[in-house]
Amino acid sequence: MIGFGDSPDGSTPRCSRAGCGSAATAAVNWRNPKIHSADRVKTWLACDEHREYLRDYLATRDFPVVVTALDDIPAIVPAITPAITPGGAS
Numbered sequence: 001m002i003g004f005g006d007s008p009d010g011s012t013p014r015c016s017r018a019g020c021g022s023a024a025t026a027a028v029n030w031r032n033p034k035i036h037s038a039d040r041v042k043t044w045l046a047c048d049e050h051r052e053y054l055r056d057y058l059a060t061r062d063f064p065v066v067v068t069a070l071d072d073i074p075a076i077v078p079a080i081t082p083a084i085t086p087g088g089a090s
């Protein structure tokens, strides 16, 4: 029987972490610069618990990664840039 208004399938985004079925609260947007062009964005969904885990997983591989809200997925993931120092000396 198909429920109405309370069925999680297809309506609630789920965390991409293997084995985690929690509702996703953030989008982890990334690409592999070795195989993806700059306009390619891969998106994993993450719950509160795994947002940092997934971000770190990608960051430690030197992949550009940007964490956003689920409804604010970026068109591109900028390449990793050196830390920006406000009013930077040059």
Ligand SMILES: [Zn+2]
Binding pocket: 015, 016, 017, 020, 021, 022, 046, 047, 048, 049, 050
């Ligand atoms: Zn999760």
